[in-house]
Amino acid sequence: MSDPNVPTFDHRDPNSPDFWDERFDRRFMPWDQAGVQEAFKAFAASRALHNVLIPGCGSAYEALYLAERSWTVRAIDFSPVAVATARAQLGAYGKNVEEADFFAYQPPFSPAWIYERAFLCALPKNCWGDYAQRMADLLESGALLAGFYFLGATPKGPPFGIERDELHALLTPHFELIDEREVRDSIPVFAGRERWMTWRRA
Numbered sequence: 001m002s003d004p005n006v007p008t009f010d011h012r013d014p015n016s017p018d019f020w021d022e023r024f025d026r027r028f029m030p031w032d033q034a035g036v037q038e039a040f041k042a043f044a045a046s047r048a049l050h051n052v053l054i055p056g057c058g059s060a061y062e063a064l065y066l067a068e069r070s071w072t073v074r075a076i077d078f079s080p081v082a083v084a085t086a087r088a089q090l091g092a093y094g095k096n097v098e099e100a101d102f103f104a105y106q107p108p109f110s111p112a113w114i115y116e117r118a119f120l121c122a123l124p125k126n127c128w129g130d131y132a133q134r135m136a137d138l139l140e141s142g143a144l145l146a147g148f149y150f151l152g153a154t155p156k157g158p159p160f161g162i163e164r165d166e167l168h169a170l171l172t173p174h175f176e177l178i179d180e181r182e183v184r185d186s187i188p189v190f191a192g193r194e195r196w197m198t199w200r201r202a
């Protein structure tokens with residue numbers, strides 16, 4: 001039986017920008033934190049200013065947070081409606097948001113940090129290998145892939161959860177896990193299954 005709280009949508013392929021456009025347009029965004037999480041703030045506070053890429057940025061609260069603190073940040077999304085939402089939110093910093101497909105995008109700088117939140121779990125499983133490879137290609141040795149991962153397999157998605165072992169198998173050919181933390185301020189869709197992880201490019 002369908003969930004009466006979930007509207008019916010025309011677009012069902014999360015690999016298509018139309019899928020996400022429709023959800024942003026209709027303000028159905030159960031993944032949206034409407035703010036910046038504590039683990040993100042703690043990580044940013046522990047680092048010197050440097051270049052950050054935020055793929056699949058959605059509303060891009062974190063991009064605003066970093067831009068206001070003078071970080072160099074690029075937030076990208078392939079959904080035009082997500083980009084418009086993010087730009088409206090970022091105001092004077094809206095130029096830091098670009099419409100682009102992560103798998104083809106070349107940032108204007110070498111990222112020292114790529115921030116992950118609800119991006120891997122937005123991708124169907126058959127794209128996960130490409131995600132790992134693209135992250136590895138974009139980051140130089142020593143650079144960081146850090147953010148929130150949604151652990152534990154899900155029967156369907158998005159969000160497409162990933163088993164811990166599977167995430168390790170995906171990333172360890174290119175990255176070493178150097179930090180992992182509990183997350184206490186998750187929104188309901190991710191509650192109890194979201195972990196902050198910091199992976200360093202080998």
Ligand SMILES: C[S@@+](CC[C@H](N)C(=O)[O-])C[C@H]1O[C@@H](n2cnc3c(N)ncnc32)[C@H](O)[C@@H]1O
Pocket residue numbers: 014015017020021031032033055056057058059060076077078079082100101102103117118119122158
């Ligand atoms: C679940 S939302 C998460 C948004 C944001 N990271 C957050 O935490 O609120 C996933 C986002 O990834 C974007 N996306 C999915 N595939 C993408 C791709 N190949 N390139 C760029 N953006 C993509 C979608 O348009 C959507 O805005």
